[in-house]
Amino acid sequence: MHLRKSKVFSQKIYWLNKLSGELPETNLILDYIRPSLSSTKNKSVNFDLSHDLSQETMKLAKGSYFSVYLILVSALNILLQKYTRNNDVIVGIPIYEKICTIDLSSKVIPLRIQITPEISFKDFLFQVKDSVIGAYSHQNYHFDELINLLKIPKSLNRCSIFDIVVLLENIHNKNSLNHLNNDITFSFLINDKKISAKIEYSEQIFQNETIQLIIKYYTNVIESIVSNIDTKISDIVFLKDSERYHLLKQFNDNNKNKEYPIEQTLNKLFEHQANKTPNNIAVVDGQTKLTYQELNEKANQLAVMLRQLGLAKGEFVGIFKDRDINFLIAILAIYKAGGAYVPIDSTYPSNRIEYMLSNSEVNFLLTDTSLLTVLTHLINNCPQLKSIICLDEVIPENIQLTHNQELTIYDKLGFSNLPKENLEAVNEGIDTAYMIYTSGSTGLPKGTVIRHDGAINHIYAQFDQLELRSEFCFLQSASSSTDISVWQFLAPLLIAGKTVIVDIETVAIPEKLFKALKSQKITVVELVPALFGGLLEYTSQLTSQERELPDLKWMMLSGESVSVSWVNKWLQIYPEIKIANAYGPTEAADDITQFIVDKPLPENQRTIPIGKPLANLNLYILDEQMKLLPIGVPGEICVSGIGVGAGYWKNEEKTKLSFVTNPFTETKKNLPRNRADLIYKTGDLGRWLTDGNIEFLGRIDNQVKIRGFRVELGEIETFLGQHPNVRENVVVADQEEPDNLQLVAYVVVKTEPVPSISELRSFLRKKLPDHMLPSAFVMLESLPLAPSGKVDRKALPKPDNLRPELETTYVKPRNEVEHLIVDTWQKILKVEKVGIQDNFFDLGGHSLNVLQVHSKLRELLKVDLAITDLFKYPTISSLSNYFSQKDDSDEVFASETNQISQKLGAGKARLKQSFVRKKQSI
Template sequence: MSLIIQQVIGYKEKNMGIHLDSNDSFSQKVYWINKLSGELPETNLMLDYVRPLFSSGKNKSFSFDLSDTLSQAIIKLGKGSYFSIYLILLSVFNILLPKYTRNNDIIVGIPVYDKIGIDCINTKVIPLRTQVKPQLSFKDLLLQVKDAAIAAYSHQNYNFDELIDLLALPTSPNQHPIFDIVVCLENIHLKSNLNQLNNDITISFKVNGENISADIDYKEHLFEDENIKFMSRYYTNILENVINNIHTQTSDVVLLKKFERYQLLTEFNNNIKQYPVEKTINQLFEKQVSQTPNNIAVIHQQNKLTYQELNCQANQLAELLRKLGVCKGEFVGIFKDRDINFLVAILAIYKAGGAYVPIDSTYPPNRIKYMLSNSEVKLLLTDFSLFNLLPGLVEGCSELSSIICLDSIVNQDIPLAKQIGLKIYDKLDFKQLSNDNVEVINDAVDPAYMLYTSGSTGLPKGAIVRHDGAINHIYAQFDELELTQEFCFLQSAPSSTDISVWQFLAPLLIGGKTVIVDIETVAIPDKLFQALKSQKITVVELVPALFGGLLEYTSQLPIHERELPCLKWMMVVGEPVSVSWVNKWLEIYPEIKIVNAYGPTEAADDITQFIVDKPLPENQRTVPIGKPLANLNLYILDREMQLLPIGAPGEICVSGIGVGDGYWKNEEKTNLSFVPNPFTDVSQKLPENRRDLIYKTGDLGRWLPDGNIQFLGRIDHQVKIRGFRVELGEIETFLGQHPNVRENVVVVQQDEPGNLQLVAYVVAKTEAVPSISELRSFLKEKLPDHMLPSAFVMLENLPLAPSGKVDRKALPKPDNLRPQLETVYVLPRNEMEHAIADIWQKILKVEKVGIQDNFFELGGHSLNVLQVYSKVRELFKADLVITDLFKYPTISSISRYLSQEENDESFTNQSNELNEQLEAGKARLKQRFLQKKQQNV
């Protein structure tokens, strides 16, 4: 190792102190541009608190000593050279840092000096950039760090302020623009000169004879003390691994000791409970019917059924399904709106031995056709109001043989009945059948339902969940929320979502009540509030956007009017909820606890949850998603499926009885996401006929010191918009199918906390540039509402990073991002137009709106429509329906409608054209813009 010193000293003695001429300055500039141009890696530890705009608070320090044995081994390897020892300590830190940054490209700050020795003088700190490749041995990494350090010191005299300007690096009064962490050795660096650097963490080592000590100085307003202590422990673990075996590959370094591994695998997953997972949902429901036959089981509008009545109706329909040949584990489609009959259909399918597949009637026709065809359902349950949509949807569905109308008597001469091989049944065909329980033929390991989720290839994936997984989730929630027969659940989620499953079924397994409401009731705050109060709801589950709307509404009510005496739990799901909203709710309703739940469809809905019963620190970054629910094991893993320590971000993975059966007829995707569990020695015990699999969620999270998990977002390009899981690749696939689109990329932009927007950046073919309205209409025919970009930005070319990939950070930022309109701005002309414009501006968050601007081209979506509807109705006391806002999407048109003015010719033409589009799909248009509000996938 003394050779390193000789090389550095020799070079420095030859070159230091010599005045750099212009050529030397130019060569230094070129060196640093090559080193730092392009996208710089994130090299900070994950922050525990929100970074303030300006520096606040003081630095704290945590000190630790390396053991005598370890210190002496390091000194021996460095042959007593301070600089060699520094390189060893620095290289080990470079092994640790990727565990926290999920990036092998590392930049840290290293102090420079005029000569090596005790009397050194610091002048500044320069960046050291290295690549920590997993296949490198520690020895090779050490040599790489040495070479990088020599090169960096050889170019240390460049003016970095000039470089920051040249590379247009963002600057902040509270963060260093290039590196966040500085590593130094006090024997050769003056630590006191590092105080003004504005970096977040400084790690300083000191050799005291034959011992090495360390201090970690950190900003107390950014980091929790415990996470800094954990970092020092893991650093020491790595040192112990490599110091006596320098040929160890960095990928083989053992980060965790046995007791730390035990804590992650066993202590944090100590949640074994006994639930009736050997039964099916239909068996448990029938048992509850025998116990509470006269209790009200379900309510929808003015209709209600007792447990006995619900069971009898489900038995009659199940008899028909059995007669039509439904087999054990077979999929049966449900294509209808949510009501009591929807719940009857679910139970009947279970009793017949099948599994249900909800197919959303508001989806675009091509998506519905794909689901019908891909699921290979032989039977489809529906309502008469949807019969007019079915002829075009069932074409090509060769497996489909029968359609059952649940709510009416069907004329056998209708067009649908004439389709070759298709048999039509109606309620007369099952209402006269026996209402006794049918023989149980399904088992707990059989499929209970299949839900279609967004797919990156443009085709949705069918995720299959078993009875035992769904039952485990329901009973785990019974325990967590201490639910009893008083349990009254608001069934508000679209039927195509996993949250709807337990909203429909959970109360029925404990003697409680399910109250089904339409999506308009849930999406409009005053209606939601009245439903919670009048129906005496005890548990409600909302996505953050709807939670925020309810919170805003109730906060404006007088104290005596805002009471919700029956509500016990406010569950917020689907997307991260802000700390400020949680605290505001608890300020208004201190007795109604918030449940922040998290879980994927593929693992039977919620797998963790965190109960908030008191306000959180205002500077806390996020609300934790909590600890694993019963009989589930949670892991935070790196790309090599290795356990990550407390505080380090990795993929959230789950094993246990809740993990589903994979994706229907998609072996490739199943094998990628459902993998054998390598931790079987400590995992939950499963039935003999169940494989022990881990589901890789694709979500990023980290363990907190108390055993809770913090959610950090998606790893890939899959995101959640208003509670819906969206593959950005699916949108890009369809947008790329437009004949005049050359290339495109879709990203998520956030103009304010909690307001996520899909933005499509489009490069058109030179021969024909499509209009934005054309692109929007094109996607509207292929994608559901929640997957439509709020804005389209036309670019000449997509910005590329040096790697050749799209440089997403170089795309226009939200501050400069507003939808491009194709209309001339026209000022409001009267009081009504001014009032509506003001509503639009506040809800869409745009500076100005013209009366000819199209609401949807301004970035409006279905939630915005509901907000506008509520505000306009309140302001003008108008007899307005939701569909009127789609008929009249400009301020000019809606104000004329509200004023009952005579339409001029242009207005009539526009209205007629929109009405033609409305009539083509009127049955689904209303819900298309309403139904996507309440979802947790």
């Protein structure tokens, strides 16, 4: 008895050691959503290794069944390493009943293998042999006890620890596995000197095409290893030449070398259109409209001034202002003068604005008079800045921004009387068109440089994809600091279309957005999923007649992933308005792929594909060694072709890491002169689907998209770590609900007292844009670590969904007004429990939420409520008291207005703050 206990204890210790640490999930990516209950393996595919391959395999195994099994298991592990992108692999193997001494409830045990790509297959085979023998030597331990011991959660719809089982019927009892709740079973049989195989799977989670591809690639692996047992694992061939050709050529065959005017510039193409249709309306902004001729002439006048001030070809010019007609005039004028524009968002924190002004080395800055005061505190550290041109007003004579005698400030009188004729063009298609700053992991934004030809190719490729013609009317709704805004501003102007500019309030409030789409007869609207969801919710509550949008042809979605359910709901309401799910990085001139959805998708479909390459672009799914990956295998999405930009401004190190020489001669194209054939490595994870579309799978690194903005989580961590009482922190993107991505910060403090959430958020607000502020903060005593010593992000506790961790005590609403406000906050913030003392921003509120709450409360309460009031009274209690008392005293008007202006880009509010130093009502 003592000896038996000793053996049981020994086996227990073995499994505890073998399965310690974070267990890898070894499975194929499912084709469909996993059912809530177990999916029966009701399908099977039989295949045989060829006679020659079977003979070579058995010869390598020297006729031993067990050795053949080791080879088959080893080959499968190598294939699964590719499919999982993990060198740590677990599969299930049946027990070896000949040496089993007890009756076990489960006849399968886990086999965990560490794969080192640099070793030979021969050495790996010995490693697998040792692991299999070790597992069989300790197989007399009840599997259920092992699950309980490791505290692994049990599930009704999958097997614990492993999803894939591999067996050889010559040495294993296959019948003992009939009730096993795993996803896929590989069973082999050696018969008549030939190796036959069967893959059993559930059609509820896998397509037959997926299984057929696995068979093909698995066979390729075996052929590669038996031909040379000393081959390094990293050199094993997964793709044959015909399969490489299929990926490189056939999956990119929609390109067909489309001929677009990429040797031209955006300004020349616009001038050509202005000459053809001078009297067509080109742009609408509220009550203001300009024809093509008027827009062209105003841009020419500003361009003349820039030339007179000495703007050099290719030089960057900053645009620091809100989106309006003057913003579009500024873009065109900069192009006509030979420069490139840099959008600098006026709502960003001052340190970020100052960095962008300094780093871009702009000598010229186009702005509004209402922003001059904001600039006062920034430009002293930008000695290269020579000229500021205000586009909207005449500057008061007594304005003084700086002691820099070389800096001159101009207003619209400086260019409004200049010549209106087109200037002689000095730029070409290969010249820089714009630079957009994106989030950087080091805490400093990166300036991404894009040329005219890349932007033109994107615009014309979308013309073809969406079949857009001169009736094209586009809603310009995206922030000027995103690449989406570029083609929203400019695309319609190249084919006699119309650009309709709307402010952030119109975009954020579904009712106003719907009215704009209808009244302006918008043809194409492009939204991030968060805004799309709000519009969808609003229109679904309207009657069939009320919700009609007869002019809208396309709903474009971009910036982040959207759920199948939302897309299906839209198409049920608007079956004639197709959805274009677009994907693309700023570094490749916006969209590089697109998937058109014209009818509802199956409810069990996991994701909306991002589609196929746009014209004159080539897409690749690559591993860490820049090798092509098979269909269905996840890897980095990479792109080559005319859209690839010029890299990162003044950042050679990051440019060399992300922009690499294209090694695939099969896809090289005749690029314009002075254009290297580069591949841009997006850092995004994706896989080819069998139909040639790509599925987006997330990020390889710690980067996410929030409301269309790229966010490096490392940048938030860098700034949060600068708080004097934060010892360490980690920021993650949490998505408990589909289409609702939230940033969560986990913080470990140095000393007591623990900083409040308000303090941490206020600290970050001074350093980061609104879209980069975490929605929730979770205080921890320490960060959980994985065995590697890195932060174990999977072990981080989920934030409380009922109510974020706040320093305030929950206080329930006291009257009907407070109940209405609570209900509004809970619905818009997606928080299930809000107290009247809770701070709106501590609950995760941001500027878009403010606009939505403002609109809803005005509708429900029928009160005269200013947007500024929501910032002045950020709790329901204070807002309720404001409604009841209507106290007009406002001692902190100036500071509050400044805060709101920074948030919402309210130009008129800034103008009042700058030049009217007295109390007044907004």
